[in-house]
Amino acid sequence: MSASRVFVARLAGCTVFDPAGDRVGKVRDVLVVYRKSDPPRVVGLIVEIPGKRRVFVSIGRVTSIGSGQIITTGLINVRRFEQRGGEVRVIAEMLGRRVVFADGSGEATIEDVAIENSGQGEWAIEQLFVRRPKTGSSPFGKGPTAFVSWSEVFEKASAGQAQSAEQLIATYSELKPADLANTLLDLPQQRMLEVAEELPDDRLADVLEEMPESEQVQILGQLDDDRAADVLDQMQPDDAADLIAQLSDERGEHLLELMQPEEAEDVRMLLNYAPDTAGGLMTTEPIIVSADATVAEGLALIRRHELAPALGAAICVTLPPYEAPTGRFLGMVHFQRMLRYPPHVRLGTLLDPSLEPVTADASAAEVSRILASYNLVSVPVVDENHRLVGVVTIDDILDFLLPDDWRSRDDEDDVLKRPALSDSTGSIPIANGRRVGNGTS
Template sequence: MSPSRIFVARLAGTSVFDPVGDRVGRVRDVLVVYRKNDPPSVVGLVVEIPGKRRVFLSIGRVTSISSGQIITNGLINVRRFEQRGGEVRVIAELLGRRVVFADGSGEATVEDVAIEESPTGEWAVSQLFVRRPKVGPSPFGKGPTTLVAWNEVREKQERGAAQSAEQLIATYSELKPADLANTLLDLPPQRMLEVAEELPDDRLADVLEEMPESEQVQILTKLDDDRAADVLDQMQPDDAADLIAQLSDERGEHLLELMEPEEAEDVRMLLTYAPDTAGGLMTTEPIIVSADATVAEGLALIRRHELAPALGAAVCVTLPPYEAPTGRFLGIVHFQRMLRYPPHVRLGTLLDPSLEPVTADTSAAEVSRILASYNLVSVPVVDEKHRLVGVVTIDDILDYLLPDDWRSQDEDEPVKRGPSDETGSIRIVNGRRGGSGTR
């Protein structure tokens, strides 16, 4: 193994390879155990393998560690990782902790942890990268940083005190919402709530949309009403409605009163529909244009970075007004059709004549049949006056059809990689953390 010092925060997201160069996953954390007189010992890595399953990789199975890649000896256990008593996750639990200097010179916050290999082949924490409190005016708004040995500081984490999540959030800043949601779900419950409370409103909204309902409610319950309303404002109306429906009537109504009036109006409308109907599943924010809009204008609207792919697959054409509920629905234009025509062509001449909208009370089963039969990713929803009120997208239907706990379910089939052990490819074992090198 490389004898160089490695900073753990830089390992987050690093690819893990088998001996023949096939990537088997990405590092999500480093696991250590405390020792009485010596620095904490590294016992393994938490690795995310295909299927977003997090597994334990014993440090004894690692042949090379660097900030760019990690190589294993070819043996991985795919049983879902479960943290044992006495184990500490460096990124999830150590970063952000407060420490005091043994020489009495003050306190600091841990921003990174360095691990190093000893001559005997054991990996352990060697140094901490810490930041002292800001003193006086600073052009950067932060205090000075320094590297200290483990024995030069001691932890100062008061029982019940909230641990700063700033550094953890920075470490996972590039994760997609679904991946960040999975990461939070793997944290101890209190730590999950601490991190959630420090996420920006829009980021927390995206994460909540990817979580099971029980965890959504758990997090929202811990937020004060004003913050909870701000987060709900940032969520897709259909997801916000689903979440509010899980709350007590009293708190749900109070949060609706605190939300922005336009957002609250959409959510209230969605709450009037049964959850197993098109009205209960739809989103109220499709792309809506007039018949006089041009192909160039339509393509510009679907290019928006924040737009979900399913919503960008088509634009809806209506009479004014152009916000749901709109004027009379005229039809939709698929983005592929727009690509086939010059920029100046009017969208009203490109409507799909074969696609009929559904009504808000259409069953989810019927909407599923329509999407599957006509190879669609969305279907428009109209009211009794033929006004567009929303669209049901393929992801809305998948969320409805999949079991409630699909985000946390283990895969039934074992992961298969490579031909055989003799070729040096990954070999899978079924024990919890089996094989030699297991603690």
């Protein structure tokens, strides 16, 4: 059943289906245009389809909104979305804006926007959910909230006043780092920088790891040195090293001095290796245990929520010390093998005898060959004394092998290879232009 009124923040992440029930993608934003007297009119949805591509879906092609899902006619144009002049993204650009009450009772901040179907497929902004400033001296709590119609307020546009990014961050709080990075890259530059600056250190670190180097440098450049160092502390050492390598020698060294000594030591070590070698690609934080550790202990370590899947696929066994660079490397134990043995079995008896480590100066091509030949997701890296210094994971290799602009590539061949999105008649109504059917510019 289609709803007649929907709050936009609840649409973020909703799945979009075609009439046959096949999944098309997920909603990332709602696009509106302002009108002179009437409330802003909804022109369409910004939908993320497979391949992280953002496309435009005309509101005239939406047949149902409700129950956490959206049904379309199947007429989807797969060209990458480009915002036109006069169009406004509700989540990215309206939430967090300041408005003034027409009756002179003060100001408020937009926290959500309700769109309503006025009939015949036309949707428009019907209500705003706003929050007034906090009253009183208590540091706890927030200001009162209210539902207001569009005509009861007008937007405040003071010169030089930055739009609040807090509401956008809250709306996208459940996104994975790669999806949030993609969302930020799709924002206007100034808005992207505002949102990035408001993110917590650990969240910003995760997002930077998923961004192209040029945007990484741009965002880090707007942070003061202490904040930048804190964010680098939260990043994986190999990603932090790659980012610092893009900075000037003076700023890079200054940030290293401000970082936590242990984190800075790992990054300095990685900076000594060429970027196209195992040493330059590896991470220095694999799971490392002694040969006497048990299966139960190993499984407990790979269950950690913050651990990347590629690092949790295998455990490294070494002699002491157990932090890179470790004692002599003994071997690796794959998590699937651990699942086949009782909890008390020692990991030293389960080593994979066929897996040989690579040296830190091994080429990226050699590491790629080993990963592909033996169906691995990580390869251990040792120094000249056979001490473990890190592991190269499959995602590090893919990031190295793919083109520099792989996160934003929009090759025509890539478009043509995408699965066809068909309508209920079984035809393939993929359009060549940006929009199809109902004229809504």
